Amino acid sequence: MDMTEKRKLFESIVPQYSEKLYWAIRRIVLCHDDADDVLQNVFIKVWNGIDDFQNRSKLSTWLYRIAVNESLDFLRRKRNVASLDMSDNLSVANRLEADQYFDGDRVQALLQEAIASLPDVQxxxxxxxxxxxxxxxxxxxxxETSEGALKASYHIAVKKITAFMKEHQ
Structure with a gap:
């Protein structure tokens, strides 16, 4: 693929998938600024890897895989960095309610806290x-896992979220 084709393809991908990928990332990393940073890294990887995309999966699957992997890598790096920031001591719900980009209510903030308490894969x-x-x-x-394992993970996640919400209401 020559540079002109690459640029055209990339310029069609960015507007079509930016918002979807942003929200997929945001639900994993929670913070708007972090989600923006991760999204930028995703598009850098897309640009660098677009020549190697072989259409073995749908384009959206490839993009989501990059976004999910970048989000999980971000979380792993964040956990490994010792932070003295006092806001880290706040609950996820309290941090979301203080986030100027969060437009939900307390129940939605608690739902996000319940989701954040799940293991990464769930x-x-x-x-x-x-x-x-x-x-x-x-x-x-x-x-890259079985549908059965995914169904089990989803079912367990729903049970944990339900229990969390009951406990915190």
Whole structure:
């Protein structure tokens, strides 16, 4: 693919997928600024890897895989960095309510806290299935795991979220 074709393809991808990918990332990393940073990294990886995309999966699956992997890598790096920031001591719900970009109510903030309390894989599976309404077959390709394992992860995630919400209301 020559540079002109690459640029045209990339320029069609960015506006078509920016918002969807942003929200997929945001539900994993929670903070607007972090989501913007991760999204930027995703598009850098897309630009660098677009020549290698081989159409073995749908373009959206490839993009979501990059976004999910970048989000999880971001969380791993964040956990490994010792932070003295006092806001880290606040609950997820309190941080979201203080975020100028969060437009939900207390129940939605608690839901996000419940989701944030899930292990990474359960959180990703829940978000992709519940918010992005992806089919298990798509998530299976994206995460390279069986549909049965995904269904189990989703079911367990729903039970944990339900228990969390009951406990905090």
């Amino acid at each position: 959180r990703v599976v829940f978000n992709l299935r519940y918010y992005d309404e992806m089919k298990y077959s798509e998530i299976s390709q994206l995460l």
